[in-house]
Amino acid sequence: xxxxxxxxxxxxxxxxxxxxxxxxxxxxxxxxxxxxxxxxxxxxxxxxxxxxxxxxxxxxxxxxxxxxxxxxxxxxxxxxxxxxxxxxxxxxxxxxxxxxxxxxxxxxxxxxx
Numbered sequence: 250x251x252x253x254x255x256x257x258x259x260x261x262x263x264x265x266x267x268x269x270x271x272x273x274x275x276x277x278x279x280x281x282x283x284x285x286x287x288x289x290x291x292x293x294x295x296x297x298x299x300x301x302x303x304x305x306x307x308x309x310x311x312x313x314x315x316x317x318x319x320x321x322x323x324x325x326x327x328x329x330x331x332x333x334x335x336x337x338x339x340x341x342x343x344x345x346x347x348x349x350x351x352x353x354x355x356x357x358x359x360x361x362x
Contacts, residue, residue: 250343254279255311256332262357271319273330275336278312298350313340 257279260272263326285304289297320337323330335341 250279250282253336253339256335260329260332270329271323272332273317275312275332278308278315281308282300288339294350296350301347301350309344309347316340
């Protein structure tokens, strides 16, 4: 997820100053997912699995819906288009962590802004 997040950060940088755009929407959901992982960091595997099912799955569903809607609305070669297409092409790998509690994050999630 860190690679996908970075691509949306890059897309956010090219947005007009002071404007909220599509990159912000994706980043908000990704940051929420990181926050959930931070909360579950010290949990046992069973608790982590349950937490992911209850908290992360609904956000992943929102992100997937947003992705499907947005992908056809952006230029593929734009910075945002590249971020959206990266997320879409890697979706199955990016959502796999919710399938089990023993999957652990190998990176430190960013702090919320």
